[in-house]
Amino acid sequence: xxxxxxxxxxxxYGPVQALRGASLTAAAGEVVGIVGESGCGKSTLASALIGxxxxxxxxxxxxxxxxxxxxxxxxxxRRAIRGDRVAMVFQDPMTAFNPVLTLGEQLVDFQHRxxxxxxxxxxxxxxxxxxxxxxxxxxxxxxxxHELSGGMRQRAAIAAALLMRPALLVADEPTxxxxxxxxxxxxxxLRELRQDHHGAIVIVxxxxxxxxxxxxxxxxxxxxxxxxxxxxxxxxxxxxHPYTRALIACDPAHIAGRVERLPTIPxxxxxxxxxxxxxxxxxxxPQAGPDCAVPPPRVRVSPTHAALCHxxxx
Amino acid sequence: xxxxxxxxxxxxxxxxxxxxxxxxxxxxxxPGDPAxxxxxxxxxxxxxxxxxxxxxxxxxxxxxxxxxxANALQGNLGYDVWSKKPVxxxxxxxxxxxxxxxxxxxxxxxVLGVALGCLAVVWRGTLVxxxxxILSVSMIAVPSFVIALYSLLVFAVWLNWLPAxxxxxxxxxxxxARAVILPAFAIGITWVGYLARLVRASxxxxxxxxxxxxxxxxxxxxARIVTRYALRLAIIPTVAILAVxxxxxxxxxxxxxxxxxxxxxxxxxxxxxxxxxYPVVMGTTLFMTAFYLFVVTAxxxxxxxxxxxxxxxxxx
Amino acid sequence: xSSAADAPLRRPMRLPRLGPMxxxxxxxxxxxLLMALFAPWISPYDPLKLDVMNKLQDPSLAHWAGTDQLGRxxxxxxxxxxxxxxxxxxxxxxxxGAIGLVLGLIAGYGPRWLxxxxxxxxxxxxxxxxxxxxxxxxxxxxxxxxxxxxxxxLVSIPGYARLIRAQTLTLKAADFIQAExxxxxxxxxxxxxxxxxxxVGPLVIVLSMDVPVVIMLEAGLSYLNxxxxxxxxxxxxxxxxxxxxxxxxPVLVAAAGVPLVLSTIGxxxxxxxxxxxxxxxxxxxxx
Ligand SMILES: Nc1ncnc2c1ncn2[C@@H]1O[C@H](COP(=O)(O)OP(=O)(O)OP(=O)(O)O)[C@@H](O)[C@H]1O
Ligand code: SF4
Ligand SMILES: [Mg+2]
Numbered sequence: 001x002x003x004x005x006x007x008x009x010x011x012x013y014g015p016v017q018a019l020r021g022a023s024l025t026a027a028a029g030e031v032v033g034i035v036g037e038s039g040c041g042k043s044t045l046a047s048a049l050i051g052x053x054x055x056x057x058x059x060x061x062x063x064x065x066x067x068x069x070x071x072x073x074x075x076x077x078r079r080a081i082r083g084d085r086v087a088m089v090f091q092d093p094m095t096a097f098n099p100v101l102t103l104g105e106q107l108v109d110f111q112h113r114x115x116x117x118x119x120x121x122x123x124x125x126x127x128x129x130x131x132x133x134x135x136x137x138x139x140x141x142x143x144x145x146h147e148l149s150g151g152m153r154q155r156a157a158i159a160a161a162l163l164m165r166p167a168l169l170v171a172d173e174p175t176x177x178x179x180x181x182x183x184x185x186x187x188x189x190l191r192e193l194r195q196d197h198h199g200a201i202v203i204v205x206x207x208x209x210x211x212x213x214x215x216x217x218x219x220x221x222x223x224x225x226x227x228x229x230x231x232x233x234x235x236x237x238x239x240x241h242p243y244t245r246a247l248i249a250c251d252p253a254h255i256a257g258r259v260e261r262l263p264t265i266p267x268x269x270x271x272x273x274x275x276x277x278x279x280x281x282x283x284x285x286p287q288a289g290p291d292c293a294v295p296p297p298r299v300r301v302s303p304t305h306a307a308l309c310h311x312x313x314x
Numbered sequence: 315x316x317x318x319x320x321x322x323x324x325x326x327x328x329x330x331x332x333x334x335x336x337x338x339x340x341x342x343x344x345p346g347d348p349a350x351x352x353x354x355x356x357x358x359x360x361x362x363x364x365x366x367x368x369x370x371x372x373x374x375x376x377x378x379x380x381x382x383x384a385n386a387l388q389g390n391l392g393y394d395v396w397s398k399k400p401v402x403x404x405x406x407x408x409x410x411x412x413x414x415x416x417x418x419x420x421x422x423x424x425v426l427g428v429a430l431g432c433l434a435v436v437w438r439g440t441l442v443x444x445x446x447x448i449l450s451v452s453m454i455a456v457p458s459f460v461i462a463l464y465s466l467l468v469f470a471v472w473l474n475w476l477p478a479x480x481x482x483x484x485x486x487x488x489x490x491a492r493a494v495i496l497p498a499f500a501i502g503i504t505w506v507g508y509l510a511r512l513v514r515a516s517x518x519x520x521x522x523x524x525x526x527x528x529x530x531x532x533x534x535x536x537a538r539i540v541t542r543y544a545l546r547l548a549i550i551p552t553v554a555i556l557a558v559x560x561x562x563x564x565x566x567x568x569x570x571x572x573x574x575x576x577x578x579x580x581x582x583x584x585x586x587x588x589x590x591x592y593p594v595v596m597g598t599t600l601f602m603t604a605f606y607l608f609v610v611t612a613x614x615x616x617x618x619x620x621x622x623x624x625x626x627x628x629x630x
Numbered sequence: 631x632s633s634a635a636d637a638p639l640r641r642p643m644r645l646p647r648l649g650p651m652x653x654x655x656x657x658x659x660x661x662x663l664l665m666a667l668f669a670p671w672i673s674p675y676d677p678l679k680l681d682v683m684n685k686l687q688d689p690s691l692a693h694w695a696g697t698d699q700l701g702r703x704x705x706x707x708x709x710x711x712x713x714x715x716x717x718x719x720x721x722x723x724x725x726x727g728a729i730g731l732v733l734g735l736i737a738g739y740g741p742r743w744l745x746x747x748x749x750x751x752x753x754x755x756x757x758x759x760x761x762x763x764x765x766x767x768x769x770x771x772x773x774x775x776x777x778x779x780x781x782x783x784l785v786s787i788p789g790y791a792r793l794i795r796a797q798t799l800t801l802k803a804a805d806f807i808q809a810e811x812x813x814x815x816x817x818x819x820x821x822x823x824x825x826x827x828x829x830v831g832p833l834v835i836v837l838s839m840d841v842p843v844v845i846m847l848e849a850g851l852s853y854l855n856x857x858x859x860x861x862x863x864x865x866x867x868x869x870x871x872x873x874x875x876x877x878x879x880p881v882l883v884a885a886a887g888v889p890l891v892l893s894t895i896g897x898x899x900x901x902x903x904x905x906x907x908x909x910x911x912x913x914x915x916x917x
Contacts, residue, residue, distance in 0.1 A: 329753070329754055332754045333754065333758060336754070337766060340766065340767070340770055447651075448651060451651065451898055451899065451902055452895055452898075454898060455842055455891075455894045455895040455897075455898035455899070456891050456894060456895065457846040457849065457850065457890060457891070457894060459849075459850055459853060459869075460849075460869070460887045460890055460891055463869060463872075463873060463883050463887060464883075464884070464887055466876070467876065467880050467883055467884065471876060471877060471880065472880075561759040561760065562760075564759050564761060564762070565759065565760055565761035568761050568765070568850075568854075569850045569853065569854065572853075572854060573873070583762070583765055584765070584854050584856065586769070587765050587768055587769045587773075587856055588854075588855065588856065590769060590772075591769075592769065595765060595766055595769045596766065598762070599758075599762040599763070599765070599766050602759055602762050603758055603759065603762060606758075606759050
């Protein structure tokens with residue numbers, strides 16, 4: 001069953017076209033990854049998925065969650081869906097919680113739509129903290145955020161998002177703020193959670209390794225567009241778009257032997273206030289040709305695999 | 315929290331001691347002894363000798379300092395040079411008037427200032443916001459005793475709506491309330507401006523924070539976000555400034571009380587200064603410094619209650 | 631559009647863009663400065679000349695703002711009052727600023743123990759309610775213009791010194807100072823060529839925001855007969871004269887408030903404008 005269906009989503013901040021016609025889907029029980037460099041519009045997409053774009057954002061297109069279009073709904077209706085049917089794990093767990101309320105107070109607040117006494121909400125919060133592996137949840141409930149470690153905060157953020165058992169869980173860079181050991185632990189936790197979470201999960205990251213470990217399908221984004229989509233296997237073992245290939249070449253896990261320094265993709269993102277009329281990757285693409293000055297087609301490689309490039313053959 | 319409170323109170327006590335010492339040193343640093351200064355050039359030697367003995371000025375300096383501290387700690391701030399009444403009694407007699415004035419002034423300023431600040435946040439970037447900004451700065455700029463004089467002229471002299479002098483009849487709440495309106499208006503207006511700007515700035519800062527976004531992402535209502543998540547943080551700088559403001563309120567009270575001939579700390583100390591009545595000036599200064607330190611320390615403790623991050627800074 | 635490269639070159643030469651509020655303030659301040667400077671030429675009468683026959687006159691063509699209880703021309707006294715107000719305000723903030731600058735640099739750049747001592751003194755001084763401290767000093771020294779200036783200097787120094795100290799400490803750790811030092815620049819060179827020019831900006835903003843406070847204090851203390859001694863024209867003295875004859879001639883009080891309000895508003899607007907243009911993050915406490 002399709003939980004999330006995004007069609008031709010366009011978001012701009014004044015002159016900056018952060019998202020230029022993205023389409024994607026996610027089904028119940030599925031984990032979908034969204035990868036791309038910094039600034040390609042991942043967080044912009046994520047905030048639209050939970051129906052909370054920045055106030056200055058201009059949004060068009062459709063974001064359907066369980067059949068209801070978040071873009072078209074009035075704010076009151078959107079608010080009723082947020083925190084209930086959709087929930088989010090934010091990028092920076094340090095600042096994502098209120099510093100002057102205890103974790104417990106906030107977790108109880110987040111269940112405001114549940115018709116239950118406060119004690120029961122506290123118990124549910126404690127149970128969820130235990131579920132995400134926080135030692136001594138009762139004590140953690142009484143703590144302020146600055147009294148918790150980075151890893152504990154991130155677990156708490158995940159617990160908060162899972163409290164209402166949302167149909168769609170969006171995690172924006174759930175491991176970026178953490179060190180390598182912590183990252184491994186959180187990935188382990190997310191893998192465990194997907195067993196008993198029946199909704200769809202969308203994980204936003206710039207780290208291909210995270211995608212490989214967690215996701216069923218992947219969308220690769222570049223300059224506000226989805227340039228390639230496919231199953232995790234297809235993306236890792238049969239990448240078609242030159243940008244995806246470059247990303248994989250830069251991923252430490254794919255480099256055999258020792259290297260002096262990690263390779264990076266030369267050049268940088270095009271100016272999003274005036275994106276090139278043709279392929280946005282042309283300036284950095286090793287395979288670019290004269291034809292790349294016109295917009296590339298979306299080429300289907302398999303029923304699950306497609307790429308946005310002149311060079312890709314079905 | 316307890317450690318923090320003890321440290322904070324200890325600091326206040328140390329400062330108070332330093333201030334006492336400095337006050338006493340100042341009297342001895344300047345040429346001429348306090349007794350002749352107070353009595354003026356035409357005093358008879360007998361009168362002077364009597365005053366010197368009464369003020370204990372004939373004793374060695376260290377004994378004087380010791381007596382001063384020992385007496386002050388027992389609540390004895392010395393005696394009026396002229397009326398011979400205990401200074402502390404005089405202070406306690408008029409202090410409630412000043413306290414009432416300060417609280418009423420800050421109170422109405424707080425209500426209106428916070429309201430205007432929130433209004434500016436709601437209408438931010440519009441003409442209303444700009445107009446409120448200019449209005450606030452103007453309110454800050456105008457001296458309170460000029461407002462006092464103008465309101466005295468308009469409401470007491472021309473319109474005759476409110477009394478021009480005094481603090482009202484003791485025991486008569488109605489007359490006391492009427493007497494406090496104009497002075498409190500004059501003192502509070504500056505604070506309306508300060509608070510409006512402060513609340514606007516801190517609300518805008520807090521409402522842009524990440525955790526407000528989180529609260530929105532969990533579908534909390536905007537009213538709940540403002541009252542439970544934002545205001546509690548935005549109020550912290552306000553509490554801090556209110557305490558400092560109490561010192562500023564005292565300054566304006568000195569002038570405004572004089573304009574309305576309202577019995578209070580301000581009128582007490584200004585008439586004492588004019589008459590060089592040392593014990594009253596020093597006693598009042600000491601009393602008000604202690605009171606001011608008490609307010610500031612209390613505010614710090616309140617802030618520590620509101621903001622758990624502050625108390626941990628002192629814990630570690 | 632300005633680029634990062636030419637910014638350092640242009641910075642010292644560019645006049646700050648004041649905005650509508652700051653410009654209004656600048657115009658008012660300029661007007662009062664001119665009034666103070668040219669008081670002898672623009673005031674229609676001698677501000678001290680008595681004319682008891684014509685006391686407490688209503689405004690007329692001869693006396694635009696009427697006369698006071700001794701028949702002196704109010705307008706002339708107000709114009710000369712600008713000289714008193716601005717003279718005292720600029721002198722005392724100037725002296726306090728200079729001393730605060732030196733003490734702040736010493737605290738921020740000098741030896742550790744001296745820093746600790748100075749900070750303790752600054753903190754104790756600024757934990758006194760300003761007016762109480764001022765009144766205590768006046769009791770000891772007796773009222774007068776010199777005492778007034780001394781009092782203002784004393785109560786202002788701690789704030790300025792703390793500001794300069796904080797700025798110095800931040801700058802001391804900055805990369806370009808560290809680089810200078812590794813290249814062998816002595817303390818004098820670092821202080822004069824690098825620290826001084828960079829700490830003066832914020833100080834000027836704070837000073838300009840304090841001028842109206844000092845004008846208020848001068849007028850207030852003079853009103854209480856604890857500041858400038860009569861018959862010297864001071865807005866505070868004129869307000870007091872007006873207060874004593876409030877019921878016979880309300881014009882005196884009404885007129886004397888006008889220049890006081892306009893000048894404090896002018897200086898405050900100018901200070902706000904300067905702050906917004908140069909250093910929007912600078913926090914200024916009420917006093
Ligand atoms: N509120 C905003 N106002 C203006 N521009 C914005 C805003 N938020 C994002 N942008 C711009 O939109 C583009 C996409 O930003 P976004 O945060 O979505 O990228 P991202 O892929 O999440 O990057 P990162 O990996 O650094 O988080 C960037 O050019 C960014 O500067
Ligand atoms: S369309 Fe052309 S420029 Fe764009 S990715 Fe394909 S080959 Fe490269
Ligand atoms: Mg992001």
